[in-house]
Amino acid sequence: MSGFWRAFRKNRLALIGGVVVLVLIVVAVLAPMLSPWNPYRPDVKKILSTPSSHHPLGTDQLGRDVLSRMLHGARVSLAVGFVSVGIAALIGVVLGAAAGYRGGSVDATVMRLVDLMLVFPSFFLLLAVLAFLRPTIWTIMAVIGATSWMRVARLLRAEFLSLKEREFVLWSHAIGASGFRIVWRHILPNAMAPVLVAMTLGIPAAILTESGLSFLGLGVQPPYASWGNILNEGKDAIEVGWWLSFYPGLAILVTVLSYNLLGEGIRDALDPRLRQAVGRGR
Amino acid sequence: MTLYAIRRLLVAIPLLIGITFISFIVIHLAPGGPVDQIGGDLGPRSTAQMQKLMREQWGLDKPLHVQYGLWLSRIVRLDFGRSFAPDGRPVLHKIAERLPVTLLLNIIELLIIVAVAIPIGVASATRQYSLFDKFTTMFVFVGFATPDFWFALLLMMLFGVQLGWLPISGLRSPNWEYLSFWRQQWDFLGHLVLPIAVATFGGLAGLSRYMRQAMLEVVRQDYIQSARAKGLAEAVVIRKHALRNALLPIVTILALSLPGLIGGSVIVEWTFGIPGMGQLMVQAVFQRDYPLVMGNLVIVATLTLVANLIADVSYGVIDPRIRLAGRRAR
Numbered sequence: 001m002s003g004f005w006r007a008f009r010k011n012r013l014a015l016i017g018g019v020v021v022l023v024l025i026v027v028a029v030l031a032p033m034l035s036p037w038n039p040y041r042p043d044v045k046k047i048l049s050t051p052s053s054h055h056p057l058g059t060d061q062l063g064r065d066v067l068s069r070m071l072h073g074a075r076v077s078l079a080v081g082f083v084s085v086g087i088a089a090l091i092g093v094v095l096g097a098a099a100g101y102r103g104g105s106v107d108a109t110v111m112r113l114v115d116l117m118l119v120f121p122s123f124f125l126l127l128a129v130l131a132f133l134r135p136t137i138w139t140i141m142a143v144i145g146a147t148s149w150m151r152v153a154r155l156l157r158a159e160f161l162s163l164k165e166r167e168f169v170l171w172s173h174a175i176g177a178s179g180f181r182i183v184w185r186h187i188l189p190n191a192m193a194p195v196l197v198a199m200t201l202g203i204p205a206a207i208l209t210e211s212g213l214s215f216l217g218l219g220v221q222p223p224y225a226s227w228g229n230i231l232n233e234g235k236d237a238i239e240v241g242w243w244l245s246f247y248p249g250l251a252i253l254v255t256v257l258s259y260n261l262l263g264e265g266i267r268d269a270l271d272p273r274l275r276q277a278v279g280r281g282r
Numbered sequence: 283m284t285l286y287a288i289r290r291l292l293v294a295i296p297l298l299i300g301i302t303f304i305s306f307i308v309i310h311l312a313p314g315g316p317v318d319q320i321g322g323d324l325g326p327r328s329t330a331q332m333q334k335l336m337r338e339q340w341g342l343d344k345p346l347h348v349q350y351g352l353w354l355s356r357i358v359r360l361d362f363g364r365s366f367a368p369d370g371r372p373v374l375h376k377i378a379e380r381l382p383v384t385l386l387l388n389i390i391e392l393l394i395i396v397a398v399a400i401p402i403g404v405a406s407a408t409r410q411y412s413l414f415d416k417f418t419t420m421f422v423f424v425g426f427a428t429p430d431f432w433f434a435l436l437l438m439m440l441f442g443v444q445l446g447w448l449p450i451s452g453l454r455s456p457n458w459e460y461l462s463f464w465r466q467q468w469d470f471l472g473h474l475v476l477p478i479a480v481a482t483f484g485g486l487a488g489l490s491r492y493m494r495q496a497m498l499e500v501v502r503q504d505y506i507q508s509a510r511a512k513g514l515a516e517a518v519v520i521r522k523h524a525l526r527n528a529l530l531p532i533v534t535i536l537a538l539s540l541p542g543l544i545g546g547s548v549i550v551e552w553t554f555g556i557p558g559m560g561q562l563m564v565q566a567v568f569q570r571d572y573p574l575v576m577g578n579l580v581i582v583a584t585l586t587l588v589a590n591l592i593a594d595v596s597y598g599v600i601d602p603r604i605r606l607a608g609r610r611a612r
Binding site: 112113115116117118119120121122123124125127128129130131132133204208211212215216217218228231234235238239242245246248249250252253254256257260261 | 296297300301304305308309311423424426427428429430431432433435436438439442443538541542544545546548549552553560563564566567568570572575576578579582583586587590
């Protein structure tokens with residue numbers, strides 16, 4: 001662990017990313033206290049007012065304060081990022097562990113399922129599912145999680161394939177440990193490093209997906225604010241209110257960039273060899 | 283070679299069936315079934331009629347395995363049913379008129395990405411840690427993190443609204459019919475600039491990074507050392523010995539990035555009002571036009587599968603090790 005910290009500390013960009021991520025988490029948690037205005041209260045006298053000392057980031061078409069809405073939007077991003085990645089990790093770990101440990105037909109089935117899921121352009125699949133479900137923040141999290149577990153499953157399977165032949169595992173077989181115990185207590189803890197890295201890099205991907213869906217109007221529904229749906233309103237106002245599009249997008253960019261820098265920093269510090277395995281794809 | 287191609291084709295068949303199966307599951311995700319789902323949103327006017335249509339089209343009153351059999355047998359015949367929209371046209375026709383636009387955009391994007399990203403990747407790998415390399419690394423990170431819809435809005439505001447240089451919506455100007463032939467082509471090209479710029483941005487970042495990585499690995503190999511040792515010019519070493527080998531994995535990367543690229547069409551087409559499959563998909567979802575949604579999903583996934591297949595086979599063509607290794611293993 002101390003070796004990890006020593007390596008991580010040398011990576012200045014990753015440190016900056018980590019600090020920004022921490023600040024974002026604090027901001028999201030404290031959003032109701034930090035917001036200067038009520039993010040849901042319209043004010044007809046202040047429709048689309050330019051950024052000023054009263055409204056540092058201006059107001060939207062209904063006269064609501066953009067800064068306050070963005071602070072509340074940070075909570076959506078944070079929640080969607082963590083929960084959907086948690087769901088993806090859960091599915092990926094269960095399927096990946098089963099495939100790697102059992103091998104044979106279980107392995108073949110799981111890996112074909114992974115191939116299959118990867119054939120679907122994810123946005124089309126997400127939209128198709130959302131056509132049948134009502135888009136709420138919960139369905140969005142579930143759907144993003146259910147369509148992004150493949151990388152974790154692949155990584156964990158690969159780890160299991162090599163770990164299950166190692167001596168400490170063979171010994172626990174010899175002393176009669178149950179299959180579940182071997183997987184849970186002996187193999188899984190040793191296989192988690194790449195999964196944790198993939199999860200860190202999965203959070204920004206989930207945030208991008210959620211904001212994309214909300215931008216289309218098929219994600220988090222008004223009046224609730226998310227960076228994506230503020231941008232959706234901004235799209236209709238590009239000729240009169242640049243601030244409505246500019247700031248939420250910048251927030252997404254900074255957030256995603258910070259998580260990516262942090263994730264790559266963790267990966268390089270944990271094990272530089274992972275660079276190959278846990279690359280990033282879109 | 284033919285054998286290799288046939289083997290890849292055989293692997294694709296279960297995937298094709300899998301696509302129809304996943305899509306079938308999607309239909310049944312709705313709580314209480316898709317028919318109930320329709321009721322709430324659309325009002326009593328069309329509800330009863332649509333529910334009847336859906337029961338007929340998808341055989342929803344039959345047992346699940348029968349339903350799947352029906353669904354499969356209709357897809358095999360390319361029968362995706364009729365759209366719920368008032369025009370009630372066959373789904374296949376609606377998709378067919380949108381498909382060329384999306385294909386055209388994606389092919390142009392792919393060509394630009396390859397043409398620009400490979401030189402960038404090679405240049406930054408051969409000058410590792412130079413100013414150029416640092417700059418492209420930064421560009422890659424920012425490119426990965428930039429939401430494409432935001433980038434689209436920024437470009438629209440700058441080039442469309444502020445400068446007024448480029449059109450920001452659709453593929454043709456309102457006065458298109460009155461323009462001369464060459465003016466029409468020029469107008470069409472102008473409409474393509476911004477959407478293509480947005481769509482290529484993210485892919486450019488990804489591919490140039492992979493290219494740099496692949497190149498860095500290849501130049502460490504012994505055969506590059508020996509090429510240098512026998513006194514070849516550095517340019518020849520890079521172009522003939524290194525680049526050709528570094529390009530091999532890129533074919534796979536390109537194939538893997540296809541679903542992302544095609545998925546990206548949704549946002550680009552919706553934002554710029556381009557009448558392609560992505561826009562059709564979003565419209566269909568908003569109107570809860572289920573047959574159209576399902577048709578879109580199955581066709582897009584099948585196209586991606588076909589594209590992957592082509593990439594697989596061409597990988598076998600350019601790298602004999604691949605097709606020979608597969609034969610020995612079996």
